[in-house]
Amino acid sequence: MPKVALVTGSNKGIGFAIVRSLCKQFAGDVFLSSRDAGRGTAAVESLNSEGLKPLFQQLDINDPESVRAARDFFNEKYGGLDVLINNAGIAFKNADTTPFGTQAEVTLKTNFFATRDMCNEFLPIIKPGGRVVNVSSVMSSIALNRCSPELQARFRSNDIREEELVG
């Protein structure tokens, strides 16, 4: 079976650039994915015009059915996945006046909880020697450094469990 890589949220931005690079460097099939099939197909066509040949998979990380359908597709067609790049994410603009609590809830829904769900669904099908890359932000370390020393130590500890982390 050919090796296979999947990049979430890759119809634009950093994910799109990662797909472009993988198409040039990765010896296997590279999947560009998007929550919107139209935007995803347009992005694939844009890379086709550069002579690159990514494949396409619809994937909305906030939609459990979409996540499971993608997992089943890779499991059935490739026997699993060699590379998963969890890139999909959202960010409010600095000038956005949406209340902080709402911004926090909306941001965590995609950037933390949906990425956690992606890991829970896909880790069991990552092939031996495979890789999972979680694209993060310098904002994470800035926020962590603003936590109390005790909380920082818990977040950094090797024995923290998912339940405690989520709490």
Ligand SMILES: NC(=O)c1ccc[n+]([C@@H]2O[C@H](COP(=O)([O-])OP(=O)(O)OC[C@H]3O[C@@H](n4cnc5c(N)ncnc54)[C@H](OP(=O)(O)O)[C@@H]3O)[C@@H](O)[C@H]2O)c1
């Ligand atoms: N740019 C920066 O300076 C920066 C800095 C630090 C970290 N990052 C991180 O880098 C990653 C990519 O950022 P970017 O700057 O390339 O952002 P971007 O240009 O806004 O692209 C984000 C991508 O994620 C997709 N996405 C959002 N929600 C999704 C969902 N529920 N399911 C699937 N895809 C979804 C978007 O799809 P749509 O087109 O449909 O919205 C888009 O393709 C993010 O995780 C971000 O936190 C970026």
